[in-house]
Amino acid sequence: MAHDERRLQVLRAIVQDFVSTxxxxxxxxxxxxxxLGVSPATIRNDMAVLEExxxxxxxxxxxxxxxxDKGYRLFxxxxxxxxxxxxxxxxxxxxxxxxxxxxHDVLGRTVRLLAQLTHQVAVVQYPTLSRSAVRHLEVVQLxxxxxxxxxxxxxxxxxxxxxxxxxxxxxxxxxxxxxxLNSAFTGARLADAGGKVPELLDTAPxxxxxxxxxxGAALVETLVEPGEDRLVVGGTANLxxxxxxxxxxxxxxxxxxxxxxxxxxxxxxxxxxxxVLVRIGExxxxxxxxxxxxVSVGYGTGDRALGGLGIVGPTRMDYPGNxxxxxxxxxxxxxxxxxx
Amino acid sequence: MAHDERRLQVLRAIVQDFVSTxxxxxxxxxxxxxxLGVSPATIRNDMAVLEExxxxxxxxxxxxxxxxDKGYRLFxxxxxxxxxxxxxxxxxxxxxxxxxxxxHDVLGRTVRLLAQLTHQVAVVQYPTLSRSAVRHLEVVQLxxxxxxxxxxxxxxxxxxxxxxxxxxxxxxxxxxxxxxLNSAFTGARLADAGGKVPELLDTAPxxxxxxxxxxGAALVETLVEPGEDRLVVGGTANLxxxxxxxxxxxxxxxxxxxxxxxxxxxxxxxxxxxxVLVRIGExxxxxxxxxxxxVSVGYGTGDRALGGLGIVGPTRMDYPGNxxxxxxxxxxxxxxxxxx
DNA sequence: GCTGGCACTCAGTCCGTGCGAGTGCCAGCC
DNA sequence: GGCTGGCACTCGCACGGACTGAGTGCCAGC
Numbered sequence: 001m002a003h004d005e006r007r008l009q010v011l012r013a014i015v016q017d018f019v020s021t022x023x024x025x026x027x028x029x030x031x032x033x034x035x036l037g038v039s040p041a042t043i044r045n046d047m048a049v050l051e052e053x054x055x056x057x058x059x060x061x062x063x064x065x066x067x068x069d070k071g072y073r074l075f076x077x078x079x080x081x082x083x084x085x086x087x088x089x090x091x092x093x094x095x096x097x098x099x100x101x102x103x104h105d106v107l108g109r110t111v112r113l114l115a116q117l118t119h120q121v122a123v124v125q126y127p128t129l130s131r132s133a134v135r136h137l138e139v140v141q142l143x144x145x146x147x148x149x150x151x152x153x154x155x156x157x158x159x160x161x162x163x164x165x166x167x168x169x170x171x172x173x174x175x176x177x178x179x180x181l182n183s184a185f186t187g188a189r190l191a192d193a194g195g196k197v198p199e200l201l202d203t204a205p206x207x208x209x210x211x212x213x214x215x216g217a218a219l220v221e222t223l224v225e226p227g228e229d230r231l232v233v234g235g236t237a238n239l240x241x242x243x244x245x246x247x248x249x250x251x252x253x254x255x256x257x258x259x260x261x262x263x264x265x266x267x268x269x270x271x272x273x274x275x276v277l278v279r280i281g282e283x284x285x286x287x288x289x290x291x292x293x294x295v296s297v298g299y300g301t302g303d304r305a306l307g308g309l310g311i312v313g314p315t316r317m318d319y320p321g322n323x324x325x326x327x328x329x330x331x332x333x334x335x336x337x338x339x340x
Numbered sequence: 341m342a343h344d345e346r347r348l349q350v351l352r353a354i355v356q357d358f359v360s361t362x363x364x365x366x367x368x369x370x371x372x373x374x375x376l377g378v379s380p381a382t383i384r385n386d387m388a389v390l391e392e393x394x395x396x397x398x399x400x401x402x403x404x405x406x407x408x409d410k411g412y413r414l415f416x417x418x419x420x421x422x423x424x425x426x427x428x429x430x431x432x433x434x435x436x437x438x439x440x441x442x443x444h445d446v447l448g449r450t451v452r453l454l455a456q457l458t459h460q461v462a463v464v465q466y467p468t469l470s471r472s473a474v475r476h477l478e479v480v481q482l483x484x485x486x487x488x489x490x491x492x493x494x495x496x497x498x499x500x501x502x503x504x505x506x507x508x509x510x511x512x513x514x515x516x517x518x519x520x521l522n523s524a525f526t527g528a529r530l531a532d533a534g535g536k537v538p539e540l541l542d543t544a545p546x547x548x549x550x551x552x553x554x555x556g557a558a559l560v561e562t563l564v565e566p567g568e569d570r571l572v573v574g575g576t577a578n579l580x581x582x583x584x585x586x587x588x589x590x591x592x593x594x595x596x597x598x599x600x601x602x603x604x605x606x607x608x609x610x611x612x613x614x615x616v617l618v619r620i621g622e623x624x625x626x627x628x629x630x631x632x633x634x635v636s637v638g639y640g641t642g643d644r645a646l647g648g649l650g651i652v653g654p655t656r657m658d659y660p661g662n663x664x665x666x667x668x669x670x671x672x673x674x675x676x677x678x679x680x
Numbered sequence: 681g682c683t684g685g686c687a688c689t690c691a692g693t694c695c696g697t698g699c700g701a702g703t704g705c706c707a708g709c710c
Numbered sequence: 711g712g713c714t715g716g717c718a719c720t721c722g723c724a725c726g727g728a729c730t731g732a733g734t735g736c737c738a739g740c
Contacts, residue, residue, distance in 0.1 A: 003681090026733050039683055044734070062690045062733050102500045136480040140492055150490065150498065152480055158490060158500050160442045236576060237598055240591035250590075251580035258577055343712085366702050379714050384703070402702050402721045 009036060010046045011055055012079040015067050019316055022244065024064030069281035069315060072293070076278050076319050083320040085328050089117060093332050100336070103127075103156035107232045110309065110333050115235025117325040120242075120313035121257065125267050126230040127155040127306040127337070129223055130191040137181045139215070144168035149218055153190070155306055155337055163218040166210060177211055180204060194220045231260045231267070238313075245291065245314030252288035257312070262286050263294075267308040270298035274330075276323045281315045291315060295322050299330040301338035309333070347386045349376060351395055352419040354387075355407050359656055362584065364404030409621035409655060412633070416618050416659050423660040425668050429457065433672050440676070443467075443496035447572045450649065450673050455575025457665040460582075460653035461597065465607050466570040467495040467646040467677070469563055470531040477521045479555070484508035489558055493530070495646060495677055503558040506550060517551055520544060534560045571600045571607070578653075585631065585654030592628035597652070602626050603634075607648040610638035614670075616663045621655045631655060635662050639670040641678035649673070 013034045017025045027040040027047060036043065047065055050056045055071035058064065067075065085093075096113040100106040107124050114122035132153035140148040145168050151159040184200045185193055197216035204212045236257065239250050246253060256262045266284065270277055279294045289312070296310030310326055353374045357365045367380040367387060376383065387405055390396045395411035398404065407415065425433075436453045440446040447464050454462035472493035480488045485508050491499040524540045525533055537556035544552045576597065579590050586593060596602045606624065610617055619634045629652070636650030650666055 024733090028733075040733095041683055041685090042681085045682090048735080058734090060689095060691060062688090062731090064733065102502055104500070135482070135488075136478075138476075138478045138480075138490065140476040140478075142475070148475075148492065148496070150478065150492065152488065152490065152500075156482075156488070156500070156502070158498055160444075160492075160496070160498050162442055162496075234598065237591050237594035240589050240594055243589075249580050249583075251577050254577035254580055258574060364702095368702075380702095381714055381716090382712085385713090388704080398703090400722060402700090402719090404702070 006036065006038070007046045007050060008074075008079060009034075010043055011050055011067070011071060012075060014047075014050075014056060014065055015071065015075045015079070018066055019318055022316065024059055024066050026064035029064070069283065072280045072315055072319070073283075076280070076323075080320045082276075082327070083324045085324055089325070090328070092117070093329060097332055097336055103158075103337075106156075106333065106336060108234075110329060111232045111234035114309065114311060114325065114329050115238060117329070118311050118313070118318075118322045119235075119238050120311040120317065120322065121233065121235045121238055122309070122311050123234075123257075123263055123267055124232045124309040124333075125264065125307035126232070127153070127157055128268070129153065129157070129159065131189070131304065131306060132157060133187060133189050134185045134193065137178070137185055139174055139178045139181065141169065141171070141174050147174070147215065149215060149222075151219070151222065159222055161218050161222050163215050165214050169211060173208060173211060176205075176208060177215065180208065180212070181215070190223050194223055231264050233257050233260075233263075242314050242316075245316050247291070253292060253312075256286070256288040262288065263312065266294050267296050267310050270296055270305070270308040274298065274327075276327050277310075278319065278323065293317055293319075295319070295326050297326050297330045299334045299337075301334050306334070306337060346376065346378070347390060348414075348419060349374075350383055350386045351390055351407070351411060352415060354390075354396060354405055355411065355415045355419070358406055359658055362656065364399055364406050366404035369404070409623065412620045412655055412659070413623075416620070416663075420660045422616075422667070423664045425664055429665070430668070432457070433668060437672055437676055443498075443677075446496075446673065446676060448574075450669060451572045451574035454649065454651060454665065454669050455578060457669070458575075458651050458653070458658075458662045459578050460575060460651040460657065460662065461573065461578055462575045462649070462651050463597075463603055463607055464572045464649040464673075465604065465647035466572070467493070467497055468608070469493065469497070469499070471529070471644065471646060472497060473527060473529050474525045474533060477518070477525055479514055479518045479521065481509065481511070481514050487514070487555065489555060489562075491559070491562065499562055501558050501562050503555055505554050509551060513548060513551060516545075516548060517555065520548065520552070521555070530563050534563055571604050573597050573600075573603075582654045582656075585656050587631070593632060593652075596626070596628040602628065603652065606634050607636050607650050610636055610645070610648040614638065614667075616667050617650075618659060618663065633657055633659075635659070635666050637666050637670045639674045639677075641674055646674070646677060 013030050014025050017033060027043040030043050031040045047056065051065065054068060055074060056065040057068050059066060093113060097109055100109050107126065111122045111124045132155045134151065135154045136152045138150040142148050145165045147163045147165060147169065149161045149163050184196060188196065197220060201209065201212055201216065239253065243250055266279065274297065276295060276297045281293060282290055284290065284292065284294060291314065292312055293315045294310055294312050296308050298305045298308050300306040309330055311322055353370050354365050357373060367383040370383050371380045387396065391405065394408060395414060396405040397408050399406060433453060437449050440449050447466065451462045451464045472495045475494045476492045478490040482488050485505045487503045487505060487509065489501045489503050524536060528536065537560060541549065541552055541556065579593065583590055606619065614637065616635060616637045621633060622630055624630065624632065624634060631654065632652055633655045634650055634652050636648050638645045638648050640646040649670055651662055
């Protein structure tokens with residue numbers, strides 16, 4: 001009915017005004033700034049209902065209303081449409097990301113770009129190893145018994161790992177090992193690579209067995225080690241701008257961003273379909289992020305998800321704008337990585 | 341004369357008390373907490389002189405005194421001895437840094453360790469490329485005309501770079517190129533590598549000339565590009581703890597840390613002799629760091645400096661303790677990198 | 681079901697006061 | 711000459727009361 005409909009308009013107006021002004025919004029201000037077609041008194045009645053339903057709340061008796069997490073949720077789900085980016089913004093994305101020389105550079109630019117577009121803290125996950133495929137494996141002898149294993153994936157990610165061998169290794173053996181590893185692994189998904197080690201061990205020439213065992217173990221370790229799923233963080237300076245939205249202190253949030261593991265979990269839990277995910281306040285189920293919202297999306301090429309990226313900010317944020325920026329950047333990065 | 345001597349004791353006491361309490365310190369409190377052997381009235385006279393000389397100042401008329409940048413400078417230069425670390429702290433350093441698997445890991449642990457020991461923001465510079473030597477060069481074909489050049493240095497640093505070639509490259513040529521590059525560059529200092537490119541170009545077999553030219557150009561670019569001198573930053577959460585010391589906002593400081601270039605400049609300007617450098621407040625000659633101090637030192641193996649590391653914090657910091665921590669960590673990291 | 685009117689609530693602000701920490705100065709003492 | 715105790719003075723800050731105004735809930739009327 002038209003009744004409920006207007007109540008939702010009121011909620012939308014409250015969210016919009018509060019996001020832009022950071023002042024609790026009252027019935028009179030709402031009636032002035034929006035064409036709701038009714039008087040402040042009527043809006044007051046609607047607000048009373050919205051409050052009872054838990055969508056808004058008042059910080060204290062004689063103040064205006066403020067959206068709750070639940071209110072933002074409804075706003076995001078039903079009341080907002082994703083803002084299209086301006087032409088200037090699209091141009092900025094292109095200009096910013098073109099000219100990147102390697103993966104590290106691409107992700108660094110991405111995170112700066114995202115932070116700049118949204119004025120929030122931006123995070124980008126390195127392409128997940130397990131979803132990548134092996135492009136090349138390189139073995140370099142550091143000392144007699146110490147080898148450096150370098151793994152290059154098809155997403156341009158380079159992983160390195162020092163392998164301590166039980167005994168000194170002959171030079172020729174290093175070359176043999178390199179050839180062996182590459183013929184076995186090149187092109188394989190990293191997720192499958194672990195399973196191939198035993199097989200390789202069986203077919204390897206006897207004098208290389210011990211070597212393959214040591215390197216294989218290191219390789220598997222590198223692959224499964226989730227700590228190696230790195231995160232690039234940028235735009236923390238933006239937190240200072242919105243410090244008012246975090247009543248206690250910025251500390252828990254800064255710690256969470258540095259710890260990485262919590263944020264990584266949130267960012268990597270993305271839908272494969274390219275849907276932008278929004279987690280609001282308490283929905284994050286982690287104390288440090290209780291006052292924060294996370295907007296994230298997966299990036300990748302076509303059907304293949306490589307990782308996630310997104311932003312972290314106060315619950316009082318411009319959801320439509322930020323969702324649009326996150327989505328647009330993810331698309332562009334996806335294309336960029338598909339080319340290489 | 342004993343006269344001046346006591347005045348310096350007063351300054352030292354002021355710095356110590358102010359650092360630990362963050363309250364402007366008055367003559368009575370000084371007389372109570374320190375055995376200066378004179379009455380508050382005498383201390384007042386000394387303080388008046390110290391103020392006239394610019395070592396201390398009062399925030400307002402009826403408050404105690406606070407050290408100025410100049411006061412801290414005198415304290416660091418003449419009034420403090422570097423605190424030896426406790427056994428527990430030494431143990432912590434070892435425990436923290438042992439078990440690192442690669443360079444990235446070593447630096448990541450270092451920065452966390454330093455942040456934890458000093459409760460400040462810690463920064464560590466990647467080993468400078470130009471001072472390292474080439475351990476190995478790897479060339480991987482990404483697409484027909486696109487090669488990935490991977491540079492591995494003897495400090496364990498791995499640099500990557502995509503090279504676009506004018507035409508498609510044959511598989512055999514890639515192998516030849518790899519052999520050629522390695523025989524020419526392995527063992528060479530990166531600083532000298534640039535000069536070897538023309539020479540290599542002359543001696544290269546004709547069909548590889550174009551390839552060598554393209555790759556050589558990319559190599560030189562990688563070496564001289566100063567932006568690639570990366571910085572690892574950690575412990576920004578500690579800034580929230582000392583936010584009171586930055587009256588305006590943390591923002592400029594956070595921005596400087598993210599920008600990296602300013603901080604990098606400070607951190608990399610280290611003495612080669614292992615002396616701990618302290619820059620206090622305005623001495624930093626950069627607006628964003630005007631209220632901050634930087635404690636830095638070079639790390640390296642024996643005579644070879646690899647890079648710098650240090651901390652950034654408010655001018656009101658525990659200089660002796662932080663200098664000791666920075667020095668100890670730098671030594672340990674130096675040893676660690678020398679082994680590999 | 682909407683509207684204007686009205687009494688009520690209460691956070692934020694302003695202002696005046698008192699308190700206390702800290703100072704500078706001075707006369708006296710060693 | 712240098713140190714000390716005493717004393718008057720300054721001024722930031724915390725406390726408390728009054729005022730203001732935005733905003734609300736409720737109610738009678740349309």
